[in-house]
Amino acid sequence: MCGRYALGLRATFIRHRLRENGMPVDDAPEDDEVRESYNFAPGYNGLVYRADTPPSGADVHQRAHAVGGNNQRESDEVVSDADEDVEKETKRSAADTPYEVKYKLQAMKWGLIPFWTKRDPGYGSLMKTINARDDSLASKGGMWNTMKKTKRCIILAQGFYEWLKKDGGKTKIPHFVKRKDGKLMCFAGLWDCVQYEGREDRLWTYTIITTDPNKQLGFLHDRMPVILDNGSDDIKTWLDTGRTEWTQELQSLLKPYSGELEIYPVNQAVGKVGNNSPDFIVPLDSSENKSNIANFFGNAKVKSPKRDAKQETSNHESKIIKEEEQSTSDVARSEDNAPMPTAPAAASTKKREAEFEADYKPSKQVKLEDTAAEVIKESKTTPLKASSTRKLRSATSNGSATKTSKDKGQVSTGSQKITSFFSK
16 A cells, blocks of 8 residues: 655656656646645645646547547546536547647645545545555446546655554554665556535545555565656556556556665654654664764654644645544555455665755755754753653644544445445
8 A cells, every 4th residue: 555655845846857757747836736745644735747638537639539529428427517618619629739748747635536526525535545456447347447547647756655563563663665766756646636516616636556565565565556667658658648448558557666666664753644854764773873962853853734834824734634643553544445346775864865956955844953953052051851851742633543434343345436435
């Protein structure tokens, strides 16, 4: 599964890196539209790379040429009147208009909500669609039928987290997984766009596709995100707008990553949703080699979304953070609840940043050296021992964990269709 990942990079920086790797970007959001976080959780606004197609997802230019302008749709699609008008107008001019596919970066919410949804389904249902299993896509029909044909995308990340369970699951050690060559990770994903009843705005959401783990990751988890190489033919095939039917060629792209990964334990503080620090992607043994003062305060003084001025303006994200405040074990269940098919290590934070270009500077992140210097100055009047008793705690925590459906005695079989939890 993939329940948490890292994206502490600006949208403008990622746009530059994609172009360097042969992935054109014709449009991109402003930096403040995308959540920069080293502890990226479901419900956050992530950065998605996709072909610039309408909200319906269908490449109407290609379809118009293919079916002679016939406006017939699949029986399981429901499209708003506004989308119908846009498509009809586009098809009228498709035969005479040269068509060139453009690609864009777009801010979307993690946790796919299908276009047919009438009302906000809530956080519990959102957690069930943060991942889509590759074997679910192999089945005909089903919950992903429309998205897998015309709404494919790439989700960008620096790496992702998984928790190693020990002592029968009582102890969980967070590990960070990244490409050994330091390049961005490109997760294969699906997107959708929904407009709730009585609302004028649209909500764009996405899910990350998972598959079996490769040999390197097998010790840590039984699932991993599908990772495609930057600028590869696989990405071009995956995003090809002319492919409006699900084929074996597309299915074959959903396989374990064949490249080399770097996997290492990291700070336990990443297990708390809301904590955020560049130290989370630094190997644990590396951070322990720092001075005692710098090590303690570099780990303990992590940022919480509740302290971020930009996030305080978003009541919706504040609500999500409260709902997300739960243990690592709760996050680890997310893919188990997802609908199933109906049948059958770097030396320091400075070194990590250097891998992503010299001009990259994380916005509003904790500076370890400044914090340590401040503590040393204050220690002249305040004993360090008194400060060292402070406990690490998220600013959003209320001291209790959110109950899951399993806590209430409800057991999910993982086989229900999406309409059962996104219904009226």
